[in-house]
Amino acid sequence: MLPLKSDNKDxxxxxxxxxxxxxxxxxxxxxxxxxxxxxxxxxxxxALEATWRQSRQAPDFGALARIITSKGACAxxxxxxxxxxxxxxxxxxxxxxxLPIDIVSLERPGDHNFVAIGQSTDGNGQYPKRFSDWxxxxxxxxxxxxxxxxxxxxxRQWSEKMEKWEARGLRVDDASPLDPGLLDAxxxxxxxxxxxxxxx
Numbered sequence: 001m002l003p004l005k006s007d008n009k010d011x012x013x014x015x016x017x018x019x020x021x022x023x024x025x026x027x028x029x030x031x032x033x034x035x036x037x038x039x040x041x042x043x044x045x046x047a048l049e050a051t052w053r054q055s056r057q058a059p060d061f062g063a064l065a066r067i068i069t070s071k072g073a074c075a076x077x078x079x080x081x082x083x084x085x086x087x088x089x090x091x092x093x094x095x096x097x098x099l100p101i102d103i104v105s106l107e108r109p110g111d112h113n114f115v116a117i118g119q120s121t122d123g124n125g126q127y128p129k130r131f132s133d134w135x136x137x138x139x140x141x142x143x144x145x146x147x148x149x150x151x152x153x154x155x156r157q158w159s160e161k162m163e164k165w166e167a168r169g170l171r172v173d174d175a176s177p178l179d180p181g182l183l184d185a186x187x188x189x190x191x192x193x194x195x196x197x198x199x200x
Contacts, residue, residue: 006034006078006144012171019168038076041068045081052198059198061087061103079144080105083113083194086143090115103194109181110189114142119151125196131155131186155186 010026011018018026044067052059065088068075077085083103091101100120104127106112119138121127128134131151138151145161147154162177172182 006076006082008078008173009165009170011169012174017169034076037071038078038081041071041076041081045084049198056199059195061091064088079142080113082143083115086115086141090117090141104191105194105197106185106189107192108189110185112144112185113194114140114144116140116151121193125193127191127193129190158186159183 010031011022013028015023015027024030045064048063048067049059051057061084064084068077068081068085075081080103087101087103094101094117099118101115101117102119102121104114104116116127116134117139119127119134131154134151136150136152139149140151140154141148142154142158145158147157147161149157162183165172165177170177172179175182177183
């Protein structure tokens with residue numbers, strides 16, 4: 001998999017706040033370049049997704065992964081793009097074809113995507129809102145936060161990651177990772193299958 005760089009995690013507008021070891025990755029020009037690359041990738045992804053919606057076709061996350069990987073070392077991605085690559089990587093390696101694997105999106109106002117393994121949706125493409133209600137063997141892979149754990153442990157590990165980012169001075173979309181909208185996103189937002197956006 002490609003080590004995608006996000007454009008929504010940074011140290012803010014002031015380059016003087018960036019640790020010297022991270023300067024090459026986070027300075028203003030590098031951030032701007034990532035944003036430009038990501039916008040191009042997202043335009044291609046959204047155009048293909050629009051075609052699927054119009055033709056009432058199921059999404060092909062493998063095709064989306066190929067768009068991202070075709071950019072090689074120039075690829076960039078936030079949570080959705082990273083979840084696409086993780087999904088494609090895991091899907092091709094799972095030995096049990098009956099094991100559910102999906103990209104999960106937080107419903108608005110939430111704005112996050114991750115991969116779930118071993119948890120089925122209800123008949124409407126919804127996942128249990130509380131992770132404590134997920135299957136005990138369900139697993140989450142969230143490459144944007146670099147978390148891979150049992151679903152029941154995900155909210156705790158998410159909170160710990162947000163606290164770590166805050167301590168490092170990282171910002172997410174120019175806000176503190178401890179902003180309640182982000183810190184409590186897993187608890188407060190419904191979880192849906194990304195496939196639900198594509199009625200077939």
